[in-house]
Amino acid sequence: MIVSRTIADVRTALGERRDGRIGLVPTMGALHGGHEALLGAARRHCDTVVMSLFVNPAQFGDPADLNGYPRDEQRDLEVARAAGVDVAFAPSAAELYPPGYQTWVEVTELGAILEGQYRPGHFRGVATVCLKLFTIVRPDVAYFGQKDAQQVEVLRQMIADLHLELELAVVPTVRDGDGLALSSRNARLSPDERARALALPRALATHDPETARTILEDAGLDVDYVAVAPFDPPVLAAAVRAGETRLIDNSPFEEEA
Ligand code: AMP
Numbered sequence: 001m002i003v004s005r006t007i008a009d010v011r012t013a014l015g016e017r018r019d020g021r022i023g024l025v026p027t028m029g030a031l032h033g034g035h036e037a038l039l040g041a042a043r044r045h046c047d048t049v050v051m052s053l054f055v056n057p058a059q060f061g062d063p064a065d066l067n068g069y070p071r072d073e074q075r076d077l078e079v080a081r082a083a084g085v086d087v088a089f090a091p092s093a094a095e096l097y098p099p100g101y102q103t104w105v106e107v108t109e110l111g112a113i114l115e116g117q118y119r120p121g122h123f124r125g126v127a128t129v130c131l132k133l134f135t136i137v138r139p140d141v142a143y144f145g146q147k148d149a150q151q152v153e154v155l156r157q158m159i160a161d162l163h164l165e166l167e168l169a170v171v172p173t174v175r176d177g178d179g180l181a182l183s184s185r186n187a188r189l190s191p192d193e194r195a196r197a198l199a200l201p202r203a204l205a206t207h208d209p210e211t212a213r214t215i216l217e218d219a220g221l222d223v224d225y226v227a228v229a230p231f232d233p234p235v236l237a238a239a240v241r242a243g244e245t246r247l248i249d250n251s252p253f254e255e256e257a
Pocket of ligand 1: 027028033037144146148171173174175182183
């Protein structure tokens, strides 16, 4: 596995692989089974698998959230190697946002609802970094998790609006045995918070916003929103806080692929 730190290096590493199908899996590290599912799908369907490892400052509103984001690069690179990644792209923040940086991508409507309402600027950061990764790596296909359903929707819109030539592949949400969607943030939950967080998948499975809200509130979770989102497929989506930890999840109204 090649580890590239710069845009020039990743482009060089990919130069001789452009004849085959290139798959990109963007991640912020702290890899878990959800990321591994994306890497597995990419490995099965592509000749070359590129994983980016970048905690994107532009998508964090709260500096404490950014600084507290779990980071363990050595372990992440081991997981990536074991998953068959060919090229890991792990740039510094200054590599992607050098001094004087001033260009942003905003998906105006889809980026403003639900998560966008509670995390202003989040999807601007996501869309911008993904467009950068798409431009740097030039993948044939990029893999994203259904776990972040609104992110998928925002990126699908960006790809269509900007006429980007890549396919977006969506991988079903990977859950722990108890139903909680895997997330890098789960590590921050106390045992009591984790027990209460189990109400999230249970509530969403009702596919009814009012019933879901009652279940979440009864479990002592602070609800940011619980709403039917008009995505493809439509989902019942929610964001809740268990103590200091904010969790999102969704349940598609159609069977996951
Ligand atoms: P992150 O590192 O949190 O930015 O996530 C990187 C990618 O992994 C995104 O496309 C996420 O949607 C996806 N992902 C995160 N958690 C899960 C999960 N539990 N199941 C499937 N995909 C996931």
